[in-house]
Amino acid sequence: MTDKEKAWIIKLQMIQLQSENPRLDDYYYQEYFRKLERKLSEMELGEKWTREPQKLVTPYVQKAEMYDSVVHIKGSLGQVAVSTCYSPRRAIDVVHLSAPEEMYKRLLALGEMETQLLSLPEEEMLGYRELKERQLGDIFRMLYLGSEGEDPWFFRILRVRKGVQLLARLLPMFQPPHCADVLASIASFLRSSAEDNLDESLSPLFPSLMLAIPGLSFPQLLASLAALTRGCEASLQRLLQSKFTISYLYALLSHGGTLLSLVCPARDDLKKWTDLVFVVARELSLIPESDLAEPLELPSNLLPLFCRHLHPQMAHRLQGKILSRVSVPSPPADP
Template sequence: MVFIPSVNGFRKAQEYYQKLEKKQVDEELLGQRNRFESLKLVTPYIQKAEAYESVVRIEGSLGQVAVSTCFSPRRAIDAVSHGTQEQDTGAASSQRLRVLSRIEKMFLQLLEIEEDQKDEIPQPFYSGQKSNQVEKLFQALKTQEQNNLEEAADSFLQVLSVRKGKTLVARLLPFLPHDRAVSLLLAITQHLPLLVRRDMADQALHMLFKPLGKCISQLTFRELLQGLQGLLVLPPGSSERPVAVILQNQFGISLLYALLSHGEQLLALDSSLEKPNSDHTAWTDLVVLIAWEIARMPAASLAEPLAFPRNLLPLFCHHVDKQLVQQLEARMELAWIY
């Protein structure tokens, strides 16, 4: 509302609006008015879809989720696949679904074993039905030899490429007999660089360290050598040194240190192992090689282990010179700082 205090003010306002109207009429006659016409908002007609799928199946998943569109008030979710290019292909996606399905079935069997274990007194060896169930699970994880690690369709490696698969193996290991657990440990050490690369997204390999650590503590000297030698196997078509990859990964370096520490303990407990033979020579060569790999690795690139054995530096003192030991000590201390 406009308040006009006097008659003169009213006349001035009336004259102003008369002039404004005359100006607008003149502009329209000259064709200038149309230039300043504001654009009108035109909303297109949206035709409602006849069929609306409210449930979508996400590629690479076992389940399905509900989504929404403008015709549904339910909250929409991001159903875009974030997998790698390899996983986005049809064959790889189908293979991954089969692996996930196998893991789910094996998990159900593992849960039955764990439930039976809760109701019974723990025993070091299993017999009868329980032993058969454990063996059946192990056979489902049994590894196969592959020539090309990157393209391997090995069932065990595929299981360990999934977070839930790592959880499955970690919970199954305590139930396995020693020889079965050792076979899985050797398979992991032999393919560790590949598993480390596949674990970049999940960062879940560390959950295997505790159960594998118990397995390592029961290894014989010959089994220990097999595990360390598996860590040094160069994958076909790869120019990167396996130990270099392992030292930059927390799980990898922790597993390596645990193997070296157990080897030193075995030598300290059994003096006969120090007698010159092929096994002792192989052990010495492995320790020296690993020591040089650690010394040449930049401290910032050396991963921090989950556990640092106290007998690790004394082990290197027995096999390498003092100067190299000092370099190793400096590298390990700096690794803890970084």
């Protein structure tokens, strides 16, 4: 290859490295050469060092805050579209974004904001954090657009995979009050949904639930439990046949037991909690063992919780039924 061809290929490759913040986006490369240059400087103190290390300079490109997709020519009947390799024509300008797409767009903007926070001085971080909270508040309100009626918008989001993945990413970012509202809404969805394939579609949401549940206060926990268990006995027994739902129920009960060991709730809240534990225990005892779902995770304090609130004989029966539905890893084979 000629030198001109080599330079052309290098130029094409370097265009892809354009960045507003090379120090942040290309950290390891920049840090490597910083240490190398310091080492060479130390060597020059003892002897002359004439050879310079080869270094690719990451091109710096300042993104425009505003972008005009057309050029307005005075006296013309039309508009000329503008598109370059740096500013391609934005087809999305003429497309109306749906609510999930708009929330994803804002979520990506939050990700970029988090990246910028890493390079900001401490005094400027407060303004960015406030902006982040406002953006999260807007996304939260979008989740509950058109919440009236038998089929709220929040329920429709949980019926599609993209909506579940979106909620799984958002839930750990929400403030505790918003988290509590989302968890109660998920419980209402599980209770009212008549679909049978929820385990597979909602499984990506379970790790985020496990991160959000420990942030619930005792009244917020009671609200989610009541939303999940409210209704007829047949409805609750149907929920006990779902892996995702029974795992969510066990996690809520487990957190309730943890809170009781740390705080002393109000008398009314304690009565509601006891009633809810009795309702769950009664339905667990009535459902056939073969119909009881295997939980995704069994909390370690769940069985002691039942022993504390129930008659020993009933607690012993529940313990045997619950443990029978938990997979026990097989012992390793003998060499």
